Amino acid sequence: MSDKMALIPFKQLLHWVMEEHEHSGMVFGMPEEKFYHKTNDRHMELFGEVIDTPVGPAAGPHSQLAQNIIASYMSGSRFFELKSVQIMDELEIAKPCISAEDECYNTEWSTELSIMGAFEEYVKAWFILHVLQKELFKQSERRFMFNMSVGYDLKGIQSPKVDEFVEGLKDASQTRIFQECKAALLESLALFKHVDQAFIEKISPNICHSITLSTMHGCPPTEIEAIIRYLISEKKLHTFVKMNPTLLGYKYVRNTFDKMGYDYIQLREESFTHDLQFADGVEMLKRLKAFASENKKDFGIKMSNTLPVKIARGELPGEEMYMSGRSLYPLTINLAYKLAAEFGGDLKISYSGGADAFNIDRIFATGIRPITVATTLLKPGGYQRFKQIAELLDPLLDNRESSRLDMDKLKALAESAFEDANHIKESRDMLSRKTSLRLPLLDCFIAPCEKGCPIEQDVPEYLRLVGEKRYEEAFDVIVSKNPLPFITGTICTHTCMTKCTRLDYDESVHIRGQKLVAAENGYAGYRQKLSPTEPCSSAQVAVIGAGPAGLSAAYFLAKAGMKVTVFDKRERAGGTVEFVIPDFRISREAIRNDIELIEAMGVKFEFGVNPNISVADYQAKGFNYVFLAIGAGKTSSLAIQGDGERVRGAIPFLEAFNVERKSLNLGKRVAVIGGGNSAMDAARAALRVDGVEEVSIVYRRTKEYMPADEEELAFAQKDGVIFKQLLAPVSLDKGILKCQVMELGQADASGRRSPVAKEGIYEELPVDTVLSAIGELIDYDLLRSNGIEIGEKGKIKVNEETLETNIPNVFIGGDALAGPWTVVGAISHGTKVAKAILNKENMEFKQEFASRISFDKDKQLLEVRAKKAVLQAVCDDDREPGRCLECNYICNICTEVCPNRANLMIPVVGEGLTNRNQILHVDGMCNECGNCETFCPYDDAPYKVKMTLFWGEKEFWDSANTGFVIIKEAPEPVVKLRLNGEVVDVAFDQAGGTNVPIDSSVAALIWTVIQRYPYLYKV
Structure with missing residues (x-):
């Protein structure tokens, strides 16, 4: 397999486009639903030309080949910044060369083609676009424009082959490829209904009369100015010059990245010191602006060039790459404002740098135009995103060329960039949306949300049913794999949402919330129809522990027809969810609904059971199988010096809080040590205790690296919890918590930057009570006393497929096996144990659901996905199911x-x-x-x-x-x-x-x- 692209001859390219459209209604995979049809005469003028939309692909991967330009055009692009050429052509670039998982990186700096190969691609695209605008959109007059891009020094630009490229695009009439394309069109008139000979003869050979200069980082100011003067005076071209974010200075860029969560991006200070400096750049632009006016040509700046950064985490091969996308936007828009302010707004700006559907209308409203994009097109949706962008900008078009910028709007936009949620990096964004599955040759469509769920919940199915208000059927789908829909619909850690494809558009579908909608509206009807399964086995199962793992195993076993009894030391079922998680996070009614569902399946419960009873005792009572779902029974102790009496475990505190919070005495100031969900629960609960005035969470990393769910962090902050970051507790003495001040070092295996102590630097916090939320421990003593083998590093020896221990027919799961875990993880263990026991009894594991969802036509599938695949604000509950892309039926x-x-x-x-x-x-x-x-x-x-x-x-x-x-x-x-x-x-x-x-x-x-x-x- 070669990384060299083969260029499609014009005649074959033409037939491809026309045959594909006739056959499937598509053009290069672009569905007809995403074609951009102009329905009015609103337009923009640029360099004396008229274009229907002010957007298009930036010089890059989407403007390199003819088919790329065609796909851009079909979906709404009308300004094409052709990929840059330079004297060093046919580059050998290490692959892969693009990493666009979040912010984008690339190692390409100009076209991979030969210079004249690129020229031929642009001419071919020029002709095809003329044909398409006439044949498909019924437009006779050209309403799009091409803008060539060159680099990187004057000598190279003046070389014969680059000069041939430039002159050819200015007038291609005498070139072989222009004549070949024209002849092929005339020979193919039978393909068209609206294109005739007269139209083809009128296609202009004057492809470009504007140019964008892209210089390498470090190019001397005198060289940049000389090139632009040459392009304006000698080549007679309207000219944009790309300006680099390095103009802002190393300190500004470094501080911006650190403030916005991109602290892991590594910069080279020399990239800034060796590049054009701001003051010199302004003076150069003033001279060039005057020079262009003297030569009766337009001149402006292109914002912005990409930013060079170090390859530090193996993102791409090599040592340096170029950054773009949402991380570049705050830099680019602020540099645009800073430069425009030097000219009182009288500066023509072409923009690229993190523009997308969330900000492009605001960028355009400042008077900046045209606007080109690249990174947003590399995300799912691809070229189809142009239609949404074009439709956003259409009402703002004013049939003119921008002459002066609105500095008030530009200033406000620049200032807001630092607080814009679409551009702030959250550590949770670093989670990969990939699954661990291997890609099959055929039949590959999967829903990543489903595969990312420990129990592989059928998410798209129940979302569609909820959207159609078929709640009882949705509930049926959910409980086929998940017997705790109210609990998981409220407090699940929703790993499904971290895999959701919508994250690459805007935000994940709010899957967990829709599960709760299904539970609240479908439970009653489903419950009325539910009856216990008649026992079909004489074997009995003892489930020790009435938490999520034990409840799940019991449910599936009873559903299959086994006799199951759940034993628990407490007075009612629910485990940690019932006794530890505060009621402000989940109502006890919700928990009771799930318990009632399990009871309705015929599961028996015995409470107040001695926790020290052995496995052998249950076996002696006639139980054939025993499942230990006893939780993690010990609290981790916080190793700090001093007053240990004022240090409490967060879990025991939460248990006490749920029983009688009025009897608790924590003092005025509470510090919670930890950064997980338990820490958030403890902090929020402490604020509700009488006498408490202030609660702080003390964490050794920054808040961005806390493992707690994002919404739990937000709730804690909203409640008034104070976050004390980069502090590690050392001692508690006489009401003072002494903490070692930390700083972030290199990333560890988890991807989080490791905390490193700042030697000799401490911070003292006045504290009355410390709550330790640093984790729970497995009770190994209890397991050993029952003869269960413990391996190295505390790993309990089990069959990974069945969770059976070394003792035949004795199983273990949930927190007792994995340590502090999640509810849905515990459900997966309970499910696995139930399957294993049923398999031993040669019984069927029943996990079917009645509802099946199907589409009548494949075309409908494409239409539905095309309509949904746009960037949008988060919707309300009623419209949320409609945001699901139903990847299990069509992915693409x-x-x-x-x-x-x-x-x-x-x-x-x-x-x-x-x-x-x-x-x-x-x-x-x-x-x-x-x-x-x-x-x-x-x-x-x-x-x-x-x-x-x-x-x-x-x-x-x-x-x-x-x-x-x-x-x-x-x-x-x-x-x-x-x-x-x-x-x-x-x-x-x-x-x-x-x-x-x-x-x-x-x-x-x-x-x-x-x-x-x-x-x-x-x-």
């Missing part, structure tokens, strides 16, 4: 995020396929940028794993990919196929049968490509 992320359109969704009908939609990878269009690997929910790279179509035998043999090349076409096609590492020639008959036995699903995909998508391989 790898097709959306590919700038070159190398991954395609192919509808296939074949035996053995569970989903009609399959992914095909086209080798010749891939440059191995790696973006599809970043966003694929599997732990794999689609461009390496998915079925690959090769355009030639050489490319086939140069690759190890599973895939095929067509070596003979109709009437009886023959392909060379690599499958499972073996290569075989496969001949197809006219009915799609094969001469050799191959997987029927693979054969169906190949036959579909041959029969229905000939334009994919006739290049």
Whole structure:
């Protein structure tokens, strides 16, 4: 497999576009629902030209190839900043070269093509766009424009090949490619309904009369100025010059990153000191502005160039990469304001630097225009995002070219950037949306939310049912795997939401809240229809512990027809949820609803049981199986010197708080040590104790690194809890908590920066009571007394598949096995134990649900996803289900995020396929940028794993990919196929049968490509 892209000849490119649109209503995978249709005459003027929208792709991965430009145009782009060229062309760039999981990094700095190869791509795109605007959008007059981009020094720009490029785009009439494209169009008039010879003859050869200069970081000011003077006076071009964020200075950028949560980004101070300085830049711009006016050309600045940063965490190969995206926005918009202020707003600014649907209308309202984007297009949705952006800006168009900036609006926008939630980094954003699964060749669509859930809850199914107000059915779906819907609908740690694809658009779907909506509205009806399963086994199960793990196992066992009794030392069921978690987080009524559901299944309970009773005692009472779900029974002690009497465990405190809070005496000031959910609970509960005036959470890292759920942090802050960061307790003496002051060092294995002590520096806090929330411990003594083996480092020896201990038919799970864990994690253990016991009894594990959701048409699937796949503010509960993208039915992320359109969704009908939609990878269009690997929910790279179509035998043999090349076409096609590492020639008959036995699903995909998508391989 090569990372060199093969360029599609113009005639084949034209046929591809027209045939794909006729066949499927798409253009390079862009669905018709995302085509941008202009319905009014609002426009923008730029350099004397008219453009329908002021947006387009920045010089980069989305403006390198003709198909990229075409895809941008179809969805709303009308200003195209062509990818930069420079004298060093056909670059050898290490791959992958893009990392856009959150903020974006890249190692490309100009086109990967030869200079004239790039020129030909731009000419081909120029012609195709003319045809599309006439044929599909019924526009005769051009309402889009191209802007060329060059670098990096004057000598290179003046070289013959760069000069040929520039002059060719100014007037392409005498070039071979222009004449070839024109002739091909005239030969293909039969393809069109609205394009005729007269229209083709009128297509202008004057492709560009504007240019953007992109200079390398460190380019001397005199060189930059000389280049611009040359472009304006000698080349007669309207000119933008890219300005680097380094103009703001190292200290400003460093402080901004640290303040906004990007403290892990490593900068080189020399990148700032060796680059153009602000004062020199302003003076240069003043001279050039006057020079351009003298030469009757427009001049402005392009905001901004990317920022060079160190490759410190292996994001990409090499030592240095270029940063863009949401982290760049605060820098870029503030630099724009700072420069514009020097000119009193009389400065033309073209903008790129973190623009997206959340801020682009505000950027445009300042008078900044045009605006180009790149990072937002690398996210799921891809080019389709242009339509939303174009529609946002359409009402703001004023049919003119901006002459003066609105400095009040620009100042306000710059100031607000530091507080904008869309640009502040949260440590939780560092969590990968990937699963640990391997990507299959076929049938790969999965819902990452489901796979990220420990019990693989059927999230898209119940979200759709809730959206349709079919609450009882939604409840049925939920309890098929989760017998605690009220509890998990209220306090679940919702790992599903950390995997939600919507995170790459705006915010996760509020999955947990929708579960509670289903529970509250579906419980009563479901409960009325529920009856216990008749026992169908004489075996009995003793479940020790009535917390989430024990309750879950009991539910599934009883549902299958086993006799189950749950024993607990307390007076009622619920475990930690009932006795530790405060009532301001979850109501006791919600807990009781879940307990009643389990009781209705026929589970028996015995309370007040001696906790020291042994496993042997239960076995002696006739229980065939014992499940130890006893929780983590010991509190971690806080190792500090001094007054130990004023130090309490957070868990015992919370238990006491739930029983009788009025009897507690904590004093006026309380310090809670820890950063998890228990610490937040303890802090919020302490504030509700009589006499307490102030509660602080003391944590050795910063708040961004606290493991507590984001909403729990927010609740604590809202309640008035004070966060004392970068402090480690040392001693408590006479009401003073002495803390070691810490600072953040390098990241540890968890990805969190390790706290490092500042030697000799301490902070003293007046404190009456310290609550330790640093974790609970497994009661190993109790386990050893029952003969359960404990391995190295306290790891309990169990069968990982069944959780059976070394004692036959004795199982352990939940906190007792894993230590302090989550409710849903405990449910997964209970489920696993129930399955294991039922398997021993040769009984069926019942986890089905009655409702099944399906779509009648694949096209409807695409339409639904296309409408939902836009950036939007968080919705209310009634509209929240509609934000779900239903990834389990259609994903297509790898097709959306590919700038070159190398991954395609192919509808296939074949035996053995569970989903009609399959992914095909086209080798010749891939440059191995790696973006599809970043966003694929599997732990794999689609461009390496998915079925690959090769355009030639050489490319086939140069690759190890599973895939095929067509070596003979109709009437009886023959392909060379690599499958499972073996290569075989496969001949197809006219009915799609094969001469050799191959997987029927693979054969169906190949036959579909041959029969229905000939334009994919006739290049």
